[in-house]
Amino acid sequence: MSTGYPLLLVVAxxxxxxxxxxxxxxxxxDRSMPGLWEFPGGKVEPGETPEHALARELVEExxxxxxxxxxxxxxxxxxxxxERHLLLLLxxxxxWRGEPMALDASAIRWVNVEEMRTLAMPPxxxxxxxxxxxxxxxxx
Numbered sequence: 274m275s276t277g278y279p280l281l282l283v284v285a286x287x288x289x290x291x292x293x294x295x296x297x298x299x300x301x302x303d304r305s306m307p308g309l310w311e312f313p314g315g316k317v318e319p320g321e322t323p324e325h326a327l328a329r330e331l332v333e334e335x336x337x338x339x340x341x342x343x344x345x346x347x348x349x350x351x352x353x354x355x356e357r358h359l360l361l362l363l364x365x366x367x368x369w370r371g372e373p374m375a376l377d378a379s380a381i382r383w384v385n386v387e388e389m390r391t392l393a394m395p396p397x398x399x400x401x402x403x404x405x406x407x408x409x410x411x412x413x
Contacts, residue, residue, distance in 0.1 A: 278358045284327040285314030285398070286339070287347060287365045287405055288373065294385050295405060297392065298334065298378035308379070310392040312363060312401065323362050334378065337371040348404030352397040361397045363404065 288296040297310045315330040317323055324341035331337050344364035352359045375381045384392070386406045394402070 278353070278356060281354065281357045281359045282317040282323070283314060283359060283361045283397075284317055284323045284330065285312035285361060285363050285401070286327055286331060286344070287312055287363060287401075288331075288335075288337075288339075288369060289365055289367050290383055292383075294383040295389065296335075296373055296381055296383055297389065297394075298375060299380040299382075300395075301377070301379050306395050308393070309398075310382070310389075310394050311398050313378075313381075324364070327364060331369070334376055335371075335373040335381070336376055337369040337373050339366050339369045343368050347408065348401050350397040350400050354397075359397050361401070363401045365408070 296313065298313050300307050300309050300311060302308070313331060313334045314327055317326040322341070324344050327344060328339050328341045331339050343366050347363045347365045349363065350361045352361070373381055386402065389402050
């Protein structure tokens with residue numbers, strides 16, 4: 274059964290550092306859901322694969338370079354979002370070039386899963402935290 278809502282395909286990254294922490298960013302005040310913490314990423318543009326879209330978004334949002342082949346599919350979330358339906362694909366990455374900076378957010382933080390559970394996050398990001406909890410985030 275169709276809902277009639279257009280599908281919004283979004284990709285996000287769980288950048289995992291050598292200590293098993295994950296990078297999250299705080300949404301800017303001029304965005305929807307301001308102040309909430311989320312995984313960095315964004316919309317998949319027409320003609321892009323999810324991995325190439327995520328690599329592009331991480332350059333734009335954090336100033337880091339990740340090879341599309343370095344992303345490992347991790348989990349997804351499906352969430353009604355106003356007049357659209359959001360499908361959020363979460364990928365893990367342990368290798369990147371550059372030092373992450375908050376280029377498109379109010380702030381960034383490295384957090385463990387327990388800390389992540391205490392953060393205010395968009396509804397689509399919340400179930401992804403539990404997917405990360407099930408993953409062994411110890412150094413590879």
